[in-house]
Amino acid sequence: MESTRVDDFSKQKTAFTSTIKSSMLADDSKSVSLESENGRLEELGYKPVFKREFSTWATFSFAFSISGLFATVMTTFSYPLVAGGAPSAVWCWIIAGAGCMCIALAVAELVSAYPTSGGLYFTCKDLVPKKYMPAVSWVVGWLNLLGQAAGVSSTDWSCAQMLLSAISIGSDFSYVPTNKHVVGVMAAVIVFHGLINSLSTRWLDRITRFYAAFHLAVLIACVVCLLAKCKDFNSASFVFADVNPSSGWTPRGFSFLFGFLSVAWCMTDYDATAHIAEEIENAAVLAPRAIAIALSLTYVLGAGFNIVLAFTMGNNVTAILNTASGQPVAQIFSNVLGKTGAVCFTVLGFIILNFTGITAIQANARTIWAFSRDDLLPFSKYWYKINKTTTTPLVAVWLNVVFCIALNLIGLGSLETIEAIFSVCAIALDWSYVLPIACKLIFGKRLGYKPGPWNLGRFSVFIGAYAVLWTAFVSVIFLMPTMRPVTAKNMNYACVVLFVVLLFSLIYWYSGANKRYVGPRVNIVTLDPISDDPFKMK
Template identity: 45%
Template sequence: MSAKDLEAKTNVISSAVSATGVSLDSDAAELADLGYKQEFKRDYNLLSTYSFALSISGLMGTISITYLYPLWSGGPAAAVWCWFVGSIGCLCIAWSVAEITSCFPTSGGMYYVIAHVVPKKHVPIVSWIDGWLYLTGALTGACSTDFGAATLLLQTVSMYQDYAYVPTRGHITAVAILVIITHGIINSLPGSVLSSITKYYCIVNIGSTIALIVTLLVKCPKYNTRGFTFGEVINSTGWSSEGWGFLFGFLNVSWVMTCYDATSRMSEETKNASLQTPIAIASALTTTAVLGWVLVVVITLCMGTDVAGYLASSSGQPIVDIFLHAMGKQAATAYLALCFLILWFCGAVATCYTSRSLWSFARDKGIPGSEFWHHLTAKTKAPTRCVWLIVTINSLLTLINLGSTVAMNAIFSACAICF
């Protein structure tokens, strides 16, 4: 949308409000000043918005399924220091995005902001590129979260049965698609339902992470040395340069602490959005950075020294064997099941903000068939068409796993790169 179109749209909305004599509340009035009318219900308060922002990172759930990358790229040192250094960079971006969101609280997020901060002649192409990169990242992010959740669940079952059961590609693909469908169902409900559920998620997420840290420290049979935990570099990438291999370790933190403006996509459903949304983004990402680093250090401290064995495990998820080593079968099964639950919530909110992103992009005519996709179901006020388009696309992406696990794993990288 060009600056001229935006100004014209704002004038039309303002004129309509004046003609009908309707008095807008402060949120709707601010949205009208930005060129849009209020269409969603504002069901999110500060707690539910903070929980929503925290659920995007997923903390112990997403750390669990991405711990493979630093372990593979540089061993213990990469796991610890890539998170520490990477989280500082991520926080700089997150706090900046929070400040920008306070000025432009719309579900369009950064592609809308571009209309105000980029030279006018470049606005259409840059907004279009940003919007499509974001949608690609959001889709692959939701897909990879659900695929990771399905993989973790079935590998947990396998571990509990002493590896008598070995999940096939077909099993993992089918479970992932079932998870995707459940997210489509919950996101087809009224926004008040998801906000009510999300409201308490931060307590579960933070409490579970702290409980996991304590359990690992208490039950671990033997801690690794300080030198091994913080200084041992084991390059398993095949690169001759340890430095280049080490850099792949940043995939862990860049995947977990990503999609900084996802919560801004919920701005049109948040009360006092210009204040509460940026507070939620900044505080949730800070929580993730600090608590996540503590968790990564503790996992590395308690995992033992058989890095090669973890990487060669048939499960493809080193965290399963690490938990088994550190806590025993019963505790490992319980915490891995909890990781799956947290990943399920992460995937649910990913589908939620992706649907709002798609709906908003359609509102500004950025995708084919915009008139059809810019639609809210009258009874639920949910963008149901967008939700089930996402379910369809992600189910098709998941089918890639039947042909190539390497191609499927590339979805994880595509998420971080696009965001």
């Protein structure tokens, strides 16, 4: 008996020792991997300051969350309906989605080669001739910052609209939301998102990782319910062929093109995952892979969701557009699913859009921090700070919160200008991507560009060129008024917002920034943003 106990103890000891050794080897392997990634970051010229705590699934979930597919289709479905009815919603998604996919894949390739918080802005350092690099990176940086800020503002404005729409439906439309109500709820929502982003990266990882599964479950449940409960489906001709615009533009084919805006706002901010690259394990592979998979899934599922909405929406487009709730898709839910189903899915859309707002602020805060690291912004030394407790850029988070609330206050006086922010988000972000993509195509080989471990291979040139041409084409459409005759009320003020921000950046450039700004900085690997001042360096 004693001998048996000794043998059992020896076996347990051996098994325990083996487990400990395996764990140590795994930890050593992870440590080597982190050292390799941090070494790559130092090669690019930056000291690692973030903790790499974003897992593989959380990275994908983050990339998928930035589109907010179910909710963003809900908030922008009116654009294609006005532009050409159901066919515009379906075909614009398929056509524009292909162009957006090319931009996303070209962005992912550059993210793999340059996995830093600066995103595509940082690539200008190696993809633009030295003589022009500061000016080009300055424009790319400001466009990216404008696009992300517009994305946060429009997302949280839509959050507020969606919540109030659910209340309106629940009251049998006796309550009609006003702009003042939307502004108040919007401010509360942005502050809530700021509080979530005040947590550490580890907590943000835990929150984000559940998003993708939740989003997919809601989307599938909604599609099943719509198909099961709809009693009178539209014809295939109504869905795919009968283009009936109510925009006032002629010919009908031109009006049809304004439906692209819905897709461009949903499938954008591709480099958001890049801005958290310094917090991702194996960022050079996982970040671009997450972008590619998440956007591919968004493209396919988005096309399916739009087709289902087109078949189940009924044939009275005018009534859907003029709904008292302010949300055409919420009205479709109400018509097909009844009050309870409509309130349920509208609230679920509100929850999903909150995830989008949280991830958008997280990405934009890292952008502000990275741009401040390079002295791109006014008072950069104040924004380039990392909180000692959370090891995240809290100052940048709350700067983002305050700025986006201030931007949305425009809605108190002009709803049309707020709607222009949707357009500005797509235009500014896409141009901040295609400028580096174009520079890679033109100067990459001459300047010694080396692709990262995730790349497009022989398809890189074709996909990159199509991304540039597509962006040039749709930008013209997004800057035009979507309704005719054009009045002060329905004017597309996207061009005004874009002009004002670019004018400010130009004035700031010639007021002295051009003398101290040298583009994305390097050789600051010894600096600690918690205590050191990078702006004392030359």
